[in-house]
Amino acid sequence: MRRNPLLIEGIERRAVSHPGEVTQVPVKSSKSDAELNEFWSAVDRVVEFCRQNAGEIDYEGAFPEQEFQMIGESGLLAAPVETEHGGLGFGVEPGRGPDLLTLLKRIGYGNLTVGRLYEGHANALQLIQTYGTAEQRERFSRDAVQYRHVFGVWNTEMADGVKISSLGNGRYRLDGAKTFASGAGSIDRPLVTGAFPDGGWQMFIVPVERVSTEVDESWWKPLGMRSSATFKIDFTGVELTDDELIGQPGDYHRPPWFTGGAARFAAVQLGGAEALFDETRWFLQKMKRTEDPFQRQRMGLAQIAIESGDLWLNRTGEIFDLALSANSEPEFELVTTYAGMFRTAVEQIALDMIRWSQQSVGAPGLARPQPFERLIRDLTMYLRQPAPDATLVSVGAYTLDRETPAHRLWERPDEA
Ligand SMILES: Cc1cc2nc3c(=O)[nH]c(=O)nc-3n(C[C@H](O)[C@H](O)[C@H](O)COP(=O)(O)OP(=O)(O)OC[C@H]3O[C@@H](n4cnc5c(N)ncnc54)[C@H](O)[C@@H]3O)c2cc1C
Known part of the structure; x- marks a missing residue:
């Protein structure tokens, strides 16, 4: 057992x-x-x-x-x-x-x-x-x-990223901007990252009601995810105090949460794929196209994919719990690799679902007011998350570096 x-x-x-x-x-x-x-x-x-x-x-x-x-x-x-x-x-x-x-x-x-x-x-x-x-x-x-x-997390930046300089007496000044800042101008408590002069990567909370920032809405002209308000935001001139800094420099990238946190966005993506699955079924039912063997075959494959996504989600959720008590390198690796497998599996499920949905609903389904073009645009855009290639490579490396038989590979390292 x-x-x-x-x-x-x-x-x-x-x-x-x-x-x-x-x-x-x-x-x-x-x-x-x-x-x-x-x-x-x-x-x-x-x-x-x-x-x-x-x-x-x-x-x-x-x-x-x-x-x-x-x-x-x-x-x-x-x-x-x-x-x-x-x-x-x-x-x-x-x-x-x-x-x-x-x-x-x-x-x-x-x-x-x-x-x-x-x-x-x-x-x-x-x-x-x-x-x-x-x-x-x-x-x-x-x-x-x-x-x-x-709350939100704004970590992504370009060459003009956020720099932190000390003003003394526990006060700090920010210079620079974040890109891909979802909810910029709307959310109340963004957790932002920035670099100290020595490169240390520090998290801090910006109390937006107390400071002045410049939000560039024109920056966001995406394929999908339009209403996520994912703008560029400039923090130049913002001052913070010690009690707004979270943790120590480097904590943001500390395992297992930085890489393992991919499980969270994969779960959201899976929801998008599930919505596409349901809308496709309901569309075919409305069009009375459910008797066709090709439609049935496609939706059979889709059902298997969506259900396997859910099985992945529950197992990953259990592994996510392990992250709470993980304190050794092998445990960190297990958690981050499993989260990487989950996000990679979900990406494939979602891409397949997009194709199956397009093929099933055809041109009439892909025009507004049907929801498919929006669902597909949003999912296509949101599937693009950092380092997909590197993630799959690290899953391969994890399995190739171990001789543990497959049925015991995902046991807690001290028990395996
Ligand atoms: C809707 C949306 C909302 C977002 N909101 C936020 C937010 O609130 N806060 C935040 O911090 N970020 C946010 N992001 C940014 C997100 O976390 C990613 O940083 C962003 O999507 C870029 O990911 P990417 O992998 O598509 O791009 P890239 O990193 O440019 O990757 C594109 C491709 O290039 C490959 N690649 C990557 N590096 C290299 C390399 N060195 N050499 C060769 N190939 C490479 C990748 O594997 C991938 O195949 C958001 C993104 C989206 C789409």
Whole structure:
């Protein structure tokens, strides 16, 4: 029998129900099952609103205001916060990895741009709760839970990237800009990275209501993901204090979260592929084209791909939990390689789904007001995430560097 590498001592195991599935995970939560079920019902309502409204906000310069209003009111901004600070512990406490990835997938299903922005929110809170001081964890958790502030992570930059210089007395000045900054001008608590003069890569939170920045909206002329408000933003002249710096220089790139975090965007992407799958089925049903053997064959292949994505997601969620307690190089490698396999598998599933959908719905389906051209544009754009080639190469290297038989390759290293 396969040994479970993920059983965590002293934590009760019980069933947690998501829409349409039951997963056995070790759970630490102050919420009752009824409260969690109510949470997932609220997620369904948010997702349905996102789905219905996605076409309305599909233009450059848009930001999903109403969606985030509803996300805040429904308590979703608190999900990736530790339970001791009023959250659900998704992605930050043992047993909640599959929940976080499922939530990301569900939101991505509703609208990929909302999923992209929510993924940044979860990423920032995860970094703060991993590397922040006790005071910062408490303060920024309160921002998310009580004040419904939306977080994000802005790391990507070009040659004019962000530099940090010390002004003395615990004060710092920023110079330079970030590109691909989703939600720039709209989100409340971006976690930004910048370089000290010695090259040290430092995370900090920019309290946007207190500083002045320059957002270049004209920078975003994308194929898809228009309403993600992914702009260029210049921080030149912004001043920060010590208590806004998160962790130490270099923490941002520290394993396993930097590379392993790819599991989060893959979960959102999978939601986009699932939406395309459902819309394709519903379109064929409406057109009464379900009897055709070629359509059936394509949708059979699509069903297998979508379901395998879900199986990947749940297993990766369990591995994600391992990342919380990982403290050795072999454990880091296991987590990051598994996340790399998940994102690579999801990319293939999504690319196949795009092709199957186009072939199935044909030209009539690819014209507005049908949703396919938007779903395909958004998914095509959002599939482009950093280092896909290097990720696959590192998966190959991981397996070629080991003689462990395949059925034990993904056990916790100290047990293998
Ligand atoms: C909708 C959207 C929102 C985003 N939001 C954010 C955000 O909020 N914050 C943020 O920090 N970032 C954000 N990003 C940026 C994102 O994280 C990636 O940095 C960006 O998408 C570039 O990824 P890429 O792999 O397509 O491009 P590239 O890195 O340019 O890669 C393109 C191709 O070149 C290959 N390649 C890469 N390096 C080399 C090399 N040295 N030599 C040869 N080939 C190479 C890659 O494997 C790939 O095949 C966002 C991106 C998108 C699409």
